[in-house]
Amino acid sequence: MLDSKINLVIVTGMSGAGKTVAIQSFEDLGYFTIDNMPPALVPKFLELIGQSEDYDKVALVVDMRSRQFFSEVNTILDKIESNEKLNFKILFLDATDGELVSRYKETRRSHPLAADGRIMDGIKLERELLAPLKSLSQNVVDTTELTPRQLRKTITDQFSNSGEHTTFRIEVLSFGFKYGLPLDADLVFDVRFLPNPYYMPELRNLTGLDNPVYTYVMGHKESEEFYQHLLALLQPILPGYQKEGKSVLTIAIGCTGGQHRSTAFAHRLAEDLKSDWLVNESHRDKDRRKETVNRS
Structure with missing residues (x-):
């Protein structure tokens, strides 16, 4: 990747216009993100990441907290x-x-440029200071009528890689109820209603990823029926x-200890x-059970 270019986005704009949502959206898109980096460090930072193979997409937030930048x-x-x-x-x-004033009143925060004055004073001054940067911006997004979800979609549509169909990811996790x-x-x-391999000595120290346990768990009629119902429930709602x-x-x-039944089910579902x-x-x-036994 040292020979390929790094995609860099500087996120800026009016305070209260959605930069926090924006930087979270870039993080979901796989960007390396930094909020409020000191301006003097930006050139050096870009020089360093240009020497690394770990970063191909970077998003930096610069706003009125970094007044030196402007x-x-x-x-x-x-x-x-x-x-x-x-x-x-x-x-x-x-x-x-009007929308910015409304958002500040809702969050009960003060505008960074308002000092002891009115919110509108801070907004007016910020708009004047940002005018040159706005004129240089390739992407200007008015968030007045956008919900956070709509703003995330706008950013995804504009900045996701071509051919990247979605940033949606599913985490399938097994766990033991006894551990919370x-x-x-x-x-x-909850799959604790299924027959438990723990009570079979030859299976006790194995896990749901081992074929004997997996076969035992999934070999019962009630296991197959529950799994098919689970899959039929999930498939229509994921979109x-x-x-x-x-x-x-x-x-x-989850099952009791998170070692056998839940592990087998989570693996099959994934x-x-x-x-x-x-x-x-x-x-x-x-x-976890094996770790606890080894410590005793």
């Missing part, structure tokens, strides 16, 4: 544009004065989560979903 904007932008290793764009987020529910789970399914702008959906499947979706499979408690 006094040196032309010099810094000239350095960036002259860098042959960069594909460079500026994303400028804007909104009407996964805090990041969106959907939780809805994607449509609503969710970047990661975590499906958690394998079946991979034909249509980007899926990551993990097993939180698969080896």
